[in-house]
Amino acid sequence: MKLIGSTTSPYVRKVRIVLAEKKLDYQFVQDNVWGDDTTVTASNPLGKVPCLVMEGGEAVFDSRVIVEYLDTLSPVGKLIPTSGRERAEVKTWEALADGAMDAGILARMEATWVHRSDEQRCQAWIDRQMGKVNAALKAMSQGLGDKPYCSGIHLSLSDIAVGCALGWLEFRYPELAWRTEYPNLGKLMDKLMQRASFADTKPGA
Missing domain, CATH: 3.40.30.10 (Glutaredoxin)
Known part of the structure; x- marks a missing residue:
């Protein structure tokens, strides 16, 4: 492949x-x-x-x-439940994380795309998209709570999607203080970064 x-x-x-x-x-x-x-x-x-x-x-x-x-x-490390509410939960976590990245990318493109002049940029649009990012972070933190992982006690696609969203926000929006506001997300991210799969794929590395 x-x-x-x-x-x-x-x-x-x-x-x-x-x-x-x-x-x-x-x-x-x-x-x-x-x-x-x-x-x-x-x-x-x-x-x-x-x-x-x-x-x-x-x-x-x-x-x-x-x-x-x-x-x-591969049967190794099953990441997505095959059916039922457990599967829907994992896929919803993925949709939430992907949606946060979608909004963050739209805001970044509005602010930085070289084919758009400063006069053409819309701060209201940027603010709207960043509002979605902040709402997603709050929902992630509330959904995680004090659990070891997003969807229970084992790593799943939920955690991978959330970890990728958090890692990208840290890379592109270092000014966002999500670790301070949502320490449980910071704890999850630190735990994920101990895995070779995350450490070896840091943004831009």
Whole structure:
């Protein structure tokens, strides 16, 4: 398998962590989707990463679809329950974490995209998106409570998705004091960073 992605993308990191936790072999091909020389569109017409290319050339995207598929490839470290409320809970955690990243990226693009002038940038839009980020952080903290992991006592996709969101926010928005406001999230992140799958995929590394 070949994974096309970027080391700064939190969605790509989510897939890389799942691949590591599932002990699956793959080739990592870096691609800058904003560069003129991007090649991901040959596999994903949406021009987005991550994109998983199979041995036969078939492509799988986006990150939620990829991790769902990867979890079926090996019995090692089952990350997504097969059915029922437990499965819905894990997928909801993933949706919450991905939504926080979606909003954070939209705010960042509005503030930094080089093809938009300062006069064209909308602070109200940025504030709206960051409001979603802050609401998601509060919901994550409340949902985690004093549990060792987001969905019980074992690592699951819930924790991987949340860890990727927190790691990206720490990377792109260091001014956000979420560790101070939500110490249980900081404790979870510190625990996750002790795993090789997280330590080896720090944003930009």
